[in-house]
Amino acid sequence: MKVLVPIKRVIDYNVKVRVKADNSGVDLANVKMAMNPFCEIAVEEAVRLKEKGVVSEIVAVSIGPKAAQEQLRTAMALGADRSILVETDEEVQPLGIAKALKAIVDDEKPDLVILGKQAIDDDNNQTGQMLAALAGMPQGTFASEVDVADGKVKVTREIDGGLQTVELKLPAVVTTDLRLNEPRYASLPNIMKAKKKPLDNKTPADLGVDLTPRVTIEKVENPPERQAGIIVGSVDELVEKLKNEAKVI
Amino acid sequence: MSVLVYAEHDNAALNKATLSVIAAAKEIGGDITVLVAGKGCGAVAEEAAKAEGVAKVLCADNDAYEHQLAENIGELVAEVGADYGHILAAATTTGKNFAPRTAALLDVAQISEISDVVDADTFKRPIYAGNAIATVKCADAKKVITVRPTSFDPVAAEGGSAAVESLDVVKNSELSSFVGEELAKSDRPELASAEIVISGGRGMGNGDNFEILYKVADKLGAAVGASRAAVDAGFVPNDMQVGQTGKIVAPNLYMAVGISGAIQHLAGMKDSKVIVAINKDEEAPIFQVADYGLVADLFEAVPELDSKL
Known part of the structure; x- marks a missing residue:
């Protein structure tokens, strides 16, 4: 069976985010970019399914600037067989991404789509669910365990009160949570091999989808700063302050 | 509208x-x-x-x-x-x-x-x-x-x-079905809506040591949370995680015990009304957002706190 793994190029997890002085957004000039961490988990899960013999082909796809080729090469170094870049320099929002992915799904007909539950830049947590709705597929979001058998996938989901397990008919969409797996690092030989794997370039026009953003970002600001308080000298002083000054116990 | x-x-x-x-x-x-x-x-x-x-x-x-x-x-x-x-x-x-x-x-x-x-x-x-x-x-x-x-x-x-x-509208896709769920059972209030939350971090050392937090929590009617470091280390289950990738909480009182205060954790609790930090490392970033900080060994401070409530 075939798995489609959509990935996103985002600011590196370890970079400290700086809001631009004119409040137009976050400063991304000369900042290290990387594959979104939840997307790495999605690639890893697909690779493990292939290693188990459940999956025969992994196709990575990204919608974004030309530079997102780097992240697709990384996905191929980790084990994806080929990839597709839908190139655009415009801002694309989850509904647009989902529409582009729906067009790819129609073309590729994967049995399973595995993607990150959210990107660490916009924190939207929408794309997988939207794709599932547009493609008429069931969804297993926030997955911490994935088990494929007999034309179905069983997904254990991280929900607020604990864990929930659902069974989905294939084809289905799965979005990854942090504890699903620990992604491997790409080895040097695999990085070299990935350079020769096929990377197909497309444009939104090729897919016939409208990616116009529906939401405009009016302003981006720093969050309100919290002032440091005082250091107390003892447990007694702490209890006294909480009782009499803060009045919270 | x-x-x-x-x-x-x-x-x-x-x-x-x-x-x-x-x-x-x-x-x-x-x-x-x-x-x-x-x-x-x-x-x-x-x-x-x-x-x-x-x-x-x-x-x-x-x-x-x-x-x-x-x-x-x-x-x-x-x-x-x-x-x-x-x-x-x-x-x-x-x-x-x-x-x-x-x-x-x-x-x-x-x-x-x-x-x-x-x-x-x-x-x-x-x-x-x-x-x-x-x-x-x-x-x-x-x-x-x-x-x-x-x-x-x-x-x-x-x-x-x-x-x-x-409302007599039935939507049943039959594409998905419920298999089961494991919900954490607790007599303590729910993390997301508790008035007081006490959370432990990597400094707790292991899962058994969370017992000292449970004791204080039960005296205060508080929920118990954890940092991602404590969850990743396997001390406690993931549904206790407070932070950007866990639960967002904003109680009247948030006590961070043995938590250094990674940005990821702060994102989940910095809207709390009063924040207390107990940590033996006085350089820990958690002290920069705490209203009351106590630089102490948590294994001494928490039992003492328990005895004085």
Whole structure:
């Protein structure tokens, strides 16, 4: 069976985010970019399914600037067989991404789509669910365990009160949570091999989808700063302050 | 225009998060209708009808909605929501699961985890793990929104007297089915809505040591949380995690014990009213956000605190 793994190029997890002085957004000039961490988990899960013999082909796809080729090469170094870049320099929002992915799904007909539950830049947590709705597929979001058998996938989901397990008919969409797996690092030989794997370039026009953003970002600001308080000298002083000054116990 | 609020519940009682979503709906303006979908959820509908500011409650009671499967709920809300200008749900794992599905079916954007209502089209929401706050304006005629419950003071649970109408709309995709669930059982209050939260970090050393936090929590009627470091180290289960990738909390009192204060953790608790930090490392970043810091060995300080409460 075939798995489609959509990935996103985002600011590196370890970079400290700086809001631009004119409040137009976050400063991304000369900042290290990387594959979104939840997307790495999605690639890893697909690779493990292939290693188990459940999956025969992994196709990575990204919608974004030309530079997102780097992240697709990384996905191929980790084990994806080929990839597709839908190139655009415009801002694309989850509904647009989902529409582009729906067009790819129609073309590729994967049995399973595995993607990150959210990107660490916009924190939207929408794309997988939207794709599932547009493609008429069931969804297993926030997955911490994935088990494929007999034309179905069983997904254990991280929900607020604990864990929930659902069974989905294939084809289905799965979005990854942090504890699903620990992604491997790409080895040097695999990085070299990935350079020769096929990377197909497309444009939104090729897919016939409208990616116009529906939401405009009016302003981006720093969050309100919290002032440091005082250091107390003892447990007694702490209890006294909480009782009499803060009045919270 | 009018607002549809999707109720969060367990078929027995209304989740308090819904009262915060109703508060956000009031800020948007217009008549508020609450949709309760579940199985045997009549009592929840009656409870929702008493909430302050609710004009009407719709109750869709069917086997198909028992476990809040996104395929069924997403379609139900898209159909019912056709008559409303705004569709709101709590930014819980239930709301985040179905709301984008509903939005896609309606061909509109979804706005995630709003923390403030500027006007009926404009909202504030945290991005980059809470390191920036974006003000966003949505051009779509219909707005599908998830609301961060801790950012809105809940409306009163009592005092309203809305009419309850039963809704005979059944959406059952049969694409997905419920297999089972493991819910953490606890006599302590729920993390997301507790008035006091006491959390342990990597400094706790192991899972057994959390016992000293449970003792203090039981004296204070507090919920117990953990940092991602403590969860990753296997001390406690993931549903106790407070932070950007876990639960967002904003209690009256938050006590961080043996937690260094990674940005990821701060994003989940920095809206708490009073923050206490107990850590033996005086350089720990948690002290920069704490109202009261105590530089001490937690294995001495916490039992002492327990004895003095």
